[in-house]
Each structure stands twice: as C-alpha cells, then as structure tokens.
Amino acid sequence: MSVTVKLDDLTFGYGAEPILSHTTLELLSGEAVVIAGPNGSGKSTLLKLCVGLLTPWSGRISVLGLPPTDPAARRRIGYAPQRIRGATSLPVSVGEVVASGLVPQKSLFSRMTAEDWRRVAGALEAVDLTDLSKECMFELSGGQQQRAVLARALVSDPPLILLDEPTTGIDQRFRPVIAQELRARAERGRTVVVVSHDPEDFHAVIDRVIDMADDRVRELTHEEVHTMLGRRS
Amino acid sequence: MSLFTTSFAIRAYVAAAAVGVTAPVVGTFLVQRQLSLIGDGVGHLAFAGVAIGIAVGVSPLWGALAVALVGAAALERLRAQGRLAGDLSMALIFYFGIALGVVVLSAANRFDASAIGILFGSIFTTSRSDLTLMIVLCAIDLAAVAVFYKELLAVALDEEAARASGLPVDALNILTVGVTALLVVAGMRAVGLLLISALLVIPVAAASRLAHSFRASLWIACGIGLLASLGGLLVALGQGSVAPGGTIVLAALLLFALSMVFGRRATRRHARVVTR
Numbered sequence: 443m444s445v446t447v448k449l450d451d452l453t454f455g456y457g458a459e460p461i462l463s464h465t466t467l468e469l470l471s472g473e474a475v476v477i478a479g480p481n482g483s484g485k486s487t488l489l490k491l492c493v494g495l496l497t498p499w500s501g502r503i504s505v506l507g508l509p510p511t512d513p514a515a516r517r518r519i520g521y522a523p524q525r526i527r528g529a530t531s532l533p534v535s536v537g538e539v540v541a542s543g544l545v546p547q548k549s550l551f552s553r554m555t556a557e558d559w560r561r562v563a564g565a566l567e568a569v570d571l572t573d574l575s576k577e578c579m580f581e582l583s584g585g586q587q588q589r590a591v592l593a594r595a596l597v598s599d600p601p602l603i604l605l606d607e608p609t610t611g612i613d614q615r616f617r618p619v620i621a622q623e624l625r626a627r628a629e630r631g632r633t634v635v636v637v638s639h640d641p642e643d644f645h646a647v648i649d650r651v652i653d654m655a656d657d658r659v660r661e662l663t664h665e666e667v668h669t670m671l672g673r674r675s
Numbered sequence: 676m677s678l679f680t681t682s683f684a685i686r687a688y689v690a691a692a693a694v695g696v697t698a699p700v701v702g703t704f705l706v707q708r709q710l711s712l713i714g715d716g717v718g719h720l721a722f723a724g725v726a727i728g729i730a731v732g733v734s735p736l737w738g739a740l741a742v743a744l745v746g747a748a749a750l751e752r753l754r755a756q757g758r759l760a761g762d763l764s765m766a767l768i769f770y771f772g773i774a775l776g777v778v779v780l781s782a783a784n785r786f787d788a789s790a791i792g793i794l795f796g797s798i799f800t801t802s803r804s805d806l807t808l809m810i811v812l813c814a815i816d817l818a819a820v821a822v823f824y825k826e827l828l829a830v831a832l833d834e835e836a837a838r839a840s841g842l843p844v845d846a847l848n849i850l851t852v853g854v855t856a857l858l859v860v861a862g863m864r865a866v867g868l869l870l871i872s873a874l875l876v877i878p879v880a881a882a883s884r885l886a887h888s889f890r891a892s893l894w895i896a897c898g899i900g901l902l903a904s905l906g907g908l909l910v911a912l913g914q915g916s917v918a919p920g921g922t923i924v925l926a927a928l929l930l931f932a933l934s935m936v937f938g939r940r941a942t943r944r945h946a947r948v949v950t951r
Contacts, residue, residue, distance in 0.1 A: 493839035516841030523835050532707045532879070534832060535888035542829040546840040551822065578887060594836070 443470040445504075446602050446633040447492055449659075452501035454484075454491060460499070461487055463657040469635060471601065474628040476641045478662075478670070479654035485637040486524055488654070489604045492635075493521050506602060517546040520595035524606040524637075536582070536590045537575040540565050543594035565597035566590075568623045570616060584611035592620065596627070603627060606637045621647045641670070679912055686806050687798045687908055691923065694858070694865040694874065695904025697813040699882070699896035700820050701858045702875030704851055707831040707889070713750060713852065714872035716765050717859045719772030720746035722868050725793050726779035735793065736808060739863060743856035746772070751852040755845070796867035796920030798908065805864055812861035816854045823850060828889060865904070866920040874900060877927040884938025899934075903927035 447469040454462045461484040469475055477485050490496045491503055494510035508515035520543070540562045541554060548554075566572045569589040579587055588611050595603060603624070609617050624634045625647035636644055641651055651662045651670075662670065705711055721739040724746075728738020746768075753764060780786040792800065801809070820827065830837045830847050838844040855875070862871035882896035907923030914922075 495835065495839055513841035513843075516839060519839065521836060521839040523833070523839075531709055532703065532883045532889060532892050533886050534707075538828070538889050539832060542825070542832050542837075543840070545825045545829040545837075546842055548825065550826075554825070576887060591833075 443472050445469070446471050446506060447635070448502075448504040449491075450502045450504075452491070452498050452503060454487065454496065454498045455657075456487075460657050462491075462498075462654075462659070464501070465659045467652070467659055469633050471633050472628055472631045473649040474624055474634040474644070474647055475636070475650045475652060476644050476648050477635065477637045477652045477654060478639075478641045483654040484657070485654055486606050488659075489521070489606050489635070489637060492604055493519055513546075518600050518602060520598060520600035520603040520605075522591050522595040522605045522608055524610070533578040533580070535576050536566070536571060536579060537562055539579055539590050540575075540593045540597050543597040547598050561597055561599075562593075565593040568596060569593045570619055585613055585616070588612055589616065589620070596623070599627075599632075601632055603632055603634045605635070607639065608636060609638065609640060609643050617643045618646075641667075679909075683799050683801070684912060686801045686803070687912075687919070688905065690798055690801050690806055690809055690865050691904035691908045691919075692901060693810050693813040694862045694871075695900040695902075695923075696897050697816050697900075698858055698862060698871065698874035699878040699900040700893060701816055701851075701854050702879045703882075703889070703893045703896055704820075704827050704831050705855065705875060706879045706883075708834075708851075710754075710851075711876045712762070712765050712872070713747075714855055714859060714875040715869075716750055716768045716772075717743050717747050717852070717856050718868040718871055719769045719776075721772070721856075721859050721863065722776035722793060723772045723779065725863075725868075726776040726783070726785075729785050730779050730783040736805070736860060736863070739868075740856070740860045743860050744853060747852035747856035748849060751848050755848065792867070793863060794867050794869045795918055796863075796865055796870060796923075798865050798919050801864050809861045809864065812857045816857050816861075819850060819854050823847065827851065831889075866923050870920045870924050873924040873927060874904070877924070877931050878903065881927070881931040881934035881938075884934040899927065899930050903930055 445468050449465050449467040452462055452465045453460050477488060479485050487496065491498060492505055492510055493516060503510050505515045506518055541558065544558050544561065563572065566575050569592050571586065571589050571593060574582065574586065579590060592605065592608050595605060609620060612620065621644050628634045638644065651667045653660050653662050705713060721743040724739040724742025725735040727742065728735045777786065780790055826842055826847055829842060830844055834844060859868065859871050862874060866874060878896040878899035881899050882892045886892040886895050903926040904923050907926035908919050910922045911917050911919035
C-alpha cells in the first residue's frame with residue numbers, strides 16, 4: 443500500500459487560534475477511513491486542505507505525491523463537499539450533475555462519449571439512483587440530492603475519494619448500500635476518506651477511525667472505536 | 676408591407692435575432708449562478724464607456740466595449756473576494772456608471788436624445804458596420820459557450836467542487852463575465868444598456884418553467900429570446916411610434932407569463948417530490 447495523503451507538521455486556523463496544530467497523518471491506498479469529532483473540530487477543514495481549497499499556515503501536504511493545488515492531483519480526487527448544491531436556480535438533471543464529475547478528465551474540445559454516459563449510469567447505479575437520472579435535482583429529496591452529489595464524486599473512479607458527511611439526509615435503508623460501495627472502492631485500491639458525525643454508518647466497512655478534537659488528530663484504537671459506537675447506539 | 680422589408684428593417688431583424696438568441700445562452704449560466712444582475716451592472720458601466728468614447732472622440736461602441744470588459748473583470752474580482760455578496764455593492768456600481776456617463780456626456784455637450792437611444796435602444800438606426808460588430812460579438816459569445824460548455828456548466832453547478840477537481844475556475848469566471856460584457860455591448864443598439872439585462876434573464880426564467888435539464892433550458896431560452904426579439908420588433912414596426920427595446924422586453928415578459936401558466940412547474944414543482 444502506498445501513501446496517498448501525507449500531512450506533515452501541518453498547522454491551520456481561521457482566526458488567531460489554530461484548528462489543526464502540528465498535525466501529522468498518513469492515509470494509504472486501499473484503506474477506508476472515517477474522520478470523526480465534534481462540530482468545529484476541523485474535519486471538513488482537513489478535507490478542504492487536502493483538495494487545496496485552503497492553504498496551511500505551516501507544514502506540508504502531499505496528495506497523490508503532489509501539492510494539493512496541482513491540477514494533476516486535483517483531477518484524481520473525488521470530492522463531495524458537505525453542502526448540497528441541489529437548490530439550483532434552473533432545472534438541472536441528475537445525469538448532468540453526475541456527468542460534471544467527469545469534466546476535469548476531459549480535454550477542452552471533447553464531448554461526452556457513450557462510454558462517459560455508461561460511467562454516469564454506473565455511478566448512478568452505485569448509489570441506487572438509476573431511474574432518476576433524468577429528473578431535476580430540485581425535485582428530489584435532500585437524501586436523493588446527496589446521493590447524486592456522491593455519484594458525482596465517484597463517477598471518474600478516482601484513486602482518492604474525500605466525502606464530507608456523505609450520509610446526511612439519506613434514509614437508513616440506503617446507508618449500508620453507500621457504505622458497501624465505498625468498501626468495494628477501497629478493495630480496488632482506492633483511498634476512501636469519510637468525514638462523518640455518524641461513524642456507525644461505516645462501522646462494518648472501515649479500516650480506521652481518526653478522531654479530531656482540541657486541534658489534534660489521533661487514530662482511535664479498536665477498543666475506543668467500540669466504546670464510541672456503543673455509547674452512541 | 677415595404678416597411679417590413681426595407682434595408683433598415685432587415686438590419687433590425689438580423690440584429691434582434693442575433694441578440695435574442697445569444698443573450699439567453701449567456702444568461703443561462705448567469706441565472707444558474709445567481710448572477711442575474713451582473714448584466715445590469717455591466718450595462719451601467721458601459722454607459723460610462725459610451726460617454727468616455729464620445730468625449731475622447733472614438734466610437735461609442737468601442738468605448739462601451741473597453742469599459743464593459745474592464746468593468747466586468749473588476750466586478751468578477753469583487754465577487755470572488757466576497758465583496759459583492761449583497762445587492763448594495765451592485766447598486767453602488769449602477770449609480771457610479773450611470774452618474775459618470777451623465778456627467779461626461781453633459782460636459783461634452785452631448786447629453787441629448789442620442790443618450791436615450793443608448794440607454795433604451797435604437798435598433799432602426801443600426802448601420803451596416805454596427806450590425807457587423809454585433810454579429811461578430813454574438814458569434815464570439817456563442818463560440819466561447821460551445822467550446823467551454825461542459826466546463827462552464829461544472830462551475831455553474833458547484834464552484835467549490837469544480838475548483839477542487841482542478842478546473843481553472845478563476846479563468847472560467849472571467850470568461851463568463853467577459854462574454855456578458857460582449858453581449859451587453861452587442862445589445863446596446865437593439866434594446867439599450869438598461870434593458871439588455873432583461874434579455875439575459877427573462878427568457879431563461881421562462882425556460883426554467885418548461886425544461887427538465889440545463890441543456891434543454893438553454894435551447895428553450897434561445898427560442899424564447901428569438902421569438903420575443905422578432906415579435907417585439909414586429910410590433911414596434913407595425914405600430915410605428917413605440918420603441919422596439921420596450922416592446923421586445925414586454926414580449927419576453929408575456930412569454931414568461933405564459934410559461935408561468937402553462938409550464939410544467941406551474942402546477943407540479945412543489946407538489947411533486949420524486950419518491951424512490
């Protein structure tokens with residue numbers, strides 16, 4: 443297994459106070475990781491640092507062997523932000539939203555091919571949205587919109603998948619489907635990183651739980667994971 | 676009948692058709708990104724450009740083009756920095772553009788009826804060279820959208836995700852406001868700087884009541900823009916004394932009203948949540 447994401451002595455904050463302080467972390471190919479922690483602990487911030495949307499105060503980040511602002515690295519990341527962009531001003535079909543996840547891989551003058559649309563169909567099937575591909579995003583429920591955004595992150599089959607609260611609003615019955623899909627991706631060598639307030643959704647399919655609290659990042663032991671999940675259930 | 680086939684009328688049809696088709700193509704991306712008023716902002720700045728052009732002795736069109744492009748880039752920069760989030764900043768820009776235009780035109784002793792034509796359109800005075808420039812500007816806009824369609828759509832759907840996936844979002848944003856500036860200048864003769872923004876927005880709003888997808892919205896908006904432009908122009912030609920800029924925009928509003936009544940979302944949008 444190779445190192446996909448490497449944080450080296452990383453410090454970052456929004457005001458004067460750091461939210462991440464001298465953080466060091468490695469994420470490997472083929473593993474599924476949940477990042478847990480209380481609100482404001484920096485979970486979403488960590489993902490944004492990994493995709494280059496934020497710049498660390500100090501320290502270094504390497505993503506797929508490159509700086510996170512390098513387009514060559516970014517094109518190989520499947521990122522689903524926390525906020526659902528379903529409330530579009532115009533009608534946008536679910537298929538169009540998912541297909542937009544393939545755009546960074548396409549060259550300037552190229553059109554969507556039949557193979558591209560097959561990949562879109564595959565991503566929709568993975569999140570169980572196949573028969574809604576032609577529906578407008580803003581006519582779907584919040585959970586369905588969330589699944590469409592998830593499909594957008596998965597459609598290019600990227601080596602690094604970063605998902606911020608991917609099960610928010612999704613029915614309990616679909617959550618195991620999502621979790622199993624992410625496990626299958628990890629089995630194929632992808633790195634899957636999930637920020638979640640509900641780590642129990644992924645309990646059966648993850649390799650590690652990283653806990654963020656008090657500007658520190660720490661991997662939980664098996665006992666601590668079981669204690670945390672037991673306390674929640 | 677000859678009134679409808681004279682050379683000035685034919686130039687007016689072509690001008691109206693070019694702007695009527697192109698404005699909604701650009702406007703679809705603006706509306707999706709909730710930037711509907713940016714066309715107004717650029718239009719007001721372009722008025723100052725017209726005035727400056729007249730004052731320094733160059734063509735008003737070139738003055739408008741230069742100021743519209745620079746102003747559009749500045750507006751985008753303010754927006755990207757989060758300093759244009761509310762409507763207050765945009766309102767200040769409106770006032771600045773129009774006030775500067777009035778001051779410069781009056782200082783140059785040119786604040787006369789021609790200013791009305793710039794603000795509200797004077798499509799029947801379109802010269803052959805004006806028409807050529809309008810067609811070139813519209814063609815540049817359509818070509819830019821055709822080439823960058825999938826990238827512009829990805830940014831319009833989710834700017835943060837597009838940036839994270841490596842798309843050159845800043846450059847695409849500049850392209851968006853750049854084509855808006857070109858369209859505003861192209862539409863200056865047709866409907867005027869104060870009304871061109873209506874053609875950017877109203878056909879798109881009407882299309883959004885009828886379409887299932889972004890691509891369908893864009894095509895339907897083009898059709899509505901074309902219909903409104905030619906319909907409004909015909910009314911103005913037939914009536915003889917009304918300003919075509921106004922009739923074109925009113926025709927677009929009529930089509931929007933019809934879409935509100937007969938569009939699929941008129942009755943279904945809120946009642947229909949897809950179950951699965």
